[in-house]
Amino acid sequence: MGIVMPDGCRLSARVWMPDDAGTRPVPAVLEYIPYRKRDGTLPRDEIMHPYVAARGYACVRVDMRGCGDSEGLLADEYTEQELQDACDVIAWLAAQPWCTGAVGMMGKSWGGFNCLQTAFLQPPALKAVISVCSTTDRFADDIHFRGGCLLGENLGWGAVMLSYSSRPADPLLRNDWHADWLRRLDAEPFLSARWARHQTRDAYWKHGSICEDYSRVQVPVLSIGGWADNYMNTCSALVENVNATAIVGPWVHQYPHTAVPGPAIGFLQEAVRWWDRWLKGIDNGAEADPAMRAYVLDSEPPDASPRHRAGTWVADTWPPAEGSSLTLALSPGGRLGGAGGMLDTPVNTPQHLGMSTGEFFPMGLNAEMPGDQAADDALSVCFDGQPLDAPLQLLGRARLRAIVSSDAPLAFLALRLNDVAPDGSSVRIAHGMLNLCHRDSAEHPQPMIPGEPVPVDIGLDLMGYRLAPGHRLRLAVSTTYWPFVWPSPRAATVTLHEGTLTLPVHQGGQPWQPPPPEGAAPWAHRVLREGRAARRIERDLIAGTQSLIVEDDQGEVENLTHGLITAEAMAERWTIRPDDPLSAEVTIRWTQSLRRGNWSVRTEAEARMTGTETDLRMQANLTAWEGEAQVFGRSWDETVPRHFV
Structure with a gap:
């Protein structure tokens, strides 16, 4: 199916709908991404969209302008043209005789981003959103920068898009495929350098960041994240700022009915329930779902390719009704806890530290998740707690508040909160990083003045984790994190003068039993x-x-x-x-x-x-x-x- 935009550009769409939709109209659900419906995402599309369509929806999978079988050219991520096209597609869907006029939008990663960004623009027919593995802040929580640190994935993703978007349309669908391909190739952007030039949170990053004005997101949002992914912070940000509920599981950067590590859940049943409530008006109680449903991981030996993670599903309000804070001082002698006081501890770590940290967004079981952190711990400055007498459950974000100085104008700190077993193996619970130039402002950073102590506040990622008795917490601190973060130009020494780590301790919550995974027949x-x-x-x-x-x-x-x-x-x-x-x-x-x-x-x-x-x-x-x-x-x-x- 072709959807023609107001400027004449034809976007290619694939549609699944009930046979009788022409006489009994149904709501539409849009997924709108650059990853080629004809071959790229087809295996997952075949499992998802027919399943939802069979339950009374028109599921529409659209190739973005300049991608797959659509006409036009792709210029960048989340451009004004991309988002205007999304609004125009939604209006077109709502006007079709087989559609009731109600449209939902869903997606993972790029599609999770642009459905939030489209909701920000408030197209009238858009009634609800499901956003998986996404962000509300393109500078703070995407593949380009984290805490103002330039990520290695900035180059990696530029290479991915150079490859993905330079392929032609299918000749069976486009007679003009060859001429269109040559135009596409000639206009192909190499985006890594463009992204890297924006080293502050400027207008480039504010565009598409819904955190600029959360009040503009008026539709209900179901947010999905995974502990093995690096977009988990979005779940809490949405629940705290818009009409949203969240589910966070143990997963990598995949939809949770097929993702590893297990347990996978019945994401498609949850999606249908969401659409039933907000697109059909069925009173099924979805609006009263707990704000946060999270899979709290148990202590297990480190494994970079786990097929399953032990843990427990809990449901709670957000912030948790029975949550509390535990503040531990960084004390002399590498102790986490104790009286604290002046440390004057220099941190200058080898440049290759970080090889075991895994990918920004792991996709599967090819050792892409964090492995044993013990080797990197040995190269770091570590602060260790006492072995636990009882389980310690954490749900939320940890923060380090410290006084530091640097001997160089440009430097960063990387933090890893680890679970250390009695045998010395070390599992990464969460990590966080801060470019010290961004200590006061991401919009107006300033180089460090060598030797001058300054306060810093470093947030670690959202986590859900239960440490076993006999295990201990470790905060590992480094000035390097290769290849996750591109190194500073000089091997800077950052001195920790004092600091405290605040942990989100969780008690209570209710058990939650998600439905088992279901789906349509896989592709032939x-x-x-x-x-x-x-x-x-x-x-x-x-x-x-x-x-x-x-x-x-x-x-x-x-x-x-x-x-x-x-x-x-x-x-x-x-x-x-x-x-x-x-x-x-x-x-x-x-x-x-x-x-x-x-x-x-x-x-x-x-x-x-x-x-x-x-x-x-x-x-x-x-x-x-x-x-x-x-x-x-x-x-x-x-x-x-x-x-x-």
Whole structure:
């Protein structure tokens, strides 16, 4: 189906609806993303949208402008054009004879972002939202910056989008696919440098950040997050500021009916219940659901690829009715607790610390989640509590308030709150970081004055965790966090003069039993070549470097419905010398291929990042082939001045 925008651009849509919707109209549910409905998200679409449609909805999956089978060009994330298109699609849906005029919007990640941003714009037909793995603040809580620190994923995501959005439409759907593809390739942006130039919370990041005015979000919101993802803070932010309820489970960056680690839940049943209440007006009590339903993790041995996490579902008000705070001083001798006092503890950690921290948004079981933190703890400055006599349950966000000084103008602190078992293994409960230039303001940062003590307030991520008796809490502090955070230009020493850690202790709450996972029949496909994945750390004894290597070959798969054969492979290498922040280097390569019969296309996207004391350098190449003939090639080489990173 084509949906024509007011400027004539045709967006490609796939629609599932009841057979009798033409005579008995139904509400519409929109998912609107750039990830290619024809092949990219098709496996998950087939499980979700027919299931919801069978329960009385028209489910509409739209490729954004410039993506998949839609016309137009993609310029950036969350542009005014993208959001205006969303409003126009919603108006078009509401006007169709098979629609009652009520529209809901849902999505994960990009789709979770833009459904909140669309709600902010208040299109009249939009009645409710389900937002999964999203953010309310594009500067504070996305893949570009965290606490003002430049994230390694800023380059990684630029490479992903260079690869994802440079593929053509399917010739079976677009006779003009070739000319459209060449236009798409020629206009393709390499966004990493653009994002990195905005090192303050300026107008660029405020656009699309609904926290600028929460009151504009007037529709009910169901917010979903996962402890293994890095978007969990959105759940509490929405519950505290809009008409929202939240569910946070143990999951990675996936929908919770298919996500690992388990337990997965019946997300689709929860979604239908939500739509029934707000799109059909059925009095099912969804408006009275607990503000927060959270899976509180139990102490378990560290595992970067857990299929299941032990824990307990609890439901509570937010903030919790029976929550309390526990404040522990950072005391001399590396003690967490005690009398506190002056520390004067220098922190100057090796540049390769952080190799076991995992991905910003893990997608599955390829050792993408945090592993044993003991090796990184050994390189950090640690403050350890006493072994616990009884379980300690935490639900909320921890905060470190401290007095610090730095010997360099640019520096950051990374914090990891860990569960240390009697055998010394260490599980990351939550982490947080702060670019010290942002200590007073993310909009107007200021370099540190070397040697001058200043107060800082560092929030860690939302957590739900129960420590077992005999275990102890550890706060690990570092000035490096590679490759999660791009290193400061100098190996700064930050001195901790004093500090206190405040923990969100949770008692009470009610048990909650989610429904089991359900879904429609999976897509019809055949695996032509099995995939393979690897994740390893290499130490070069001659060069003195340490590298994290990530490889993920998805194999080759044939869609048995329309015959498209797809393949995708990625390789990353993150390298640094322990004694030299300017040795940091990352190279990323993506390969995509599509074929059917005698038709075949392939794209290769490469990205590289290095840095000097004054600048960041970001390079990229994009090459495209039709059959064996190269049809496009372009390179980027951009320098970004380091003002605050």
